[in-house]
Amino acid sequence: MIQSSKSIDLPPPFPDHTQLPESDGTFVKNFQEHPQSIILTDSLGPVLERLYPDGQYAIGQDCGIYWRETDPPEKGAEAPDWFFVPGVPPTLDGQIRRSYVLWREYRTPLIALEFASGDGEEERDKTPLSATNLRENIRPGKFWVYEQIMRIPFYGIYEIRNERLEVYHFVDGGYQLLESNERGHYPIFPLEIELGLWRGNYQNLSQTWLRWWDNQGNLLLTGRERAILEKERAEQAELALVQERLLREQQEQRLQAMAERLRELGIEPDSI
Known part of the structure; x- marks a missing residue:
């Protein structure tokens, strides 16, 4: 069988993203x-x-x-x-x-x-x-x-x-x-x-x-909005802890004041 020595001209391959323009040269239409x-x-x-x-x-x-x-x-x-x-x-x-x-x-x-x-x-x-x-x-x-x-x-x-x-x-x-x-x-x-x-x-x-x-x-939410929300939540949690501590201190102060009043009346608080 005699093979032809003529080469076959193939069309060039379709271009990829590195071979095509990345812009058509137009301006972005607005600042938004x-x-x-x-x-x-x-x-x-x-x-x-x-x-x-x-x-x-x-x-x-x-x-x-x-x-x-x-x-x-x-x-x-x-x-x-x-x-x-x-x-x-x-x-x-x-x-x-x-x-x-x-x-x-x-x-x-x-x-x-x-x-x-x-x-x-x-x-x-x-x-x-x-x-x-x-x-x-x-x-x-x-x-x-x-x-x-x-x-x-x-x-x-x-x-x-x-x-x-x-x-x-x-x-x-x-x-x-x-x-x-x-x-x-x-x-x-x-x-x-x-x-x-x-x-x-x-x-x-x-x-x-x-x-x-x-x-x-x-x-x-965007990343910034999420960060702000997390900060607000952390601040609220910290505020709640402060309020809880203050409430506990106020309760302890009231109990101490009641104990002092009972002692003034000759009553030992622990005996009640």
């Missing part, structure tokens, strides 16, 4: 985005430690999720303001993730959140990826990509200016708008938590924030 991401990640820590003791999960904050190869590469990515992916290592081959590449991971995020500075039009964009749109260089919309390509189970849109939150759940091939529960929260069932709005001060900003609650309606 970073602290909003931090408060979500920080307060979720204890829940994730319980549900994923092996540490197999990743959290992205304004990071790209690559879903197709394009030129330039960043056109094939969406960058949710916050997203969570279960069942994947936090680093790849000892390297910090620069982006999340679907064709390398094969696991879609469980939840993606967008913090809309405007009216949410961009975050609700359902423009599909079609031949016509490709010819006219029209980029597919975020909503369509999350729903039809990535199929992220939970998608939340928070309009910061209007303090309005919408949460969608992927069911039967598409997103369905969830109704809030009696607490005004949206259950994220796989994590046993709820997502809702909370008015308060965080990192010197007093406004309405996206926050997590457990499925009993208890607010999930």
Whole structure:
């Protein structure tokens, strides 16, 4: 049998997170985005430690999720303001993730959140990826990509200016708008938590924030909030001990005064 000496030209392998841009060069839209991401990640820590003791999960904050190869590469990515992916290592081959590449991971995020500075039009964009749109260089919309390509189970849109939150759940091939529960929260069932709005001060900003609650309606606290709570509990416990000691001393003083009074009357207290 005569073997051909011609080599077969294989296409280059799909790039990984080290070969793709980690930013599309756009600015963060407002001063709330970073602290909003931090408060979500920080307060979720204890829940994730319980549900994923092996540490197999990743959290992205304004990071790209690559879903197709394009030129330039960043056109094939969406960058949710916050997203969570279960069942994947936090680093790849000892390297910090620069982006999340679907064709390398094969696991879609469980939840993606967008913090809309405007009216949410961009975050609700359902423009599909079609031949016509490709010819006219029209980029597919975020909503369509999350729903039809990535199929992220939970998608939340928070309009910061209007303090309005919408949460969608992927069911039967598409997103369905969830109704809030009696607490005004949206259950994220796989994590046993709820997502809702909370008015308060965080990192010197007093406004309405996206926050997590457990499925009993208890607010999930940040590390600083937990530290403050533990300090208050310790101070209350110390105060209770002081009050108990003072009460015991007062009782002893009253008993001593009664004993002295009995002796003045010629009665020995121990004989009673």
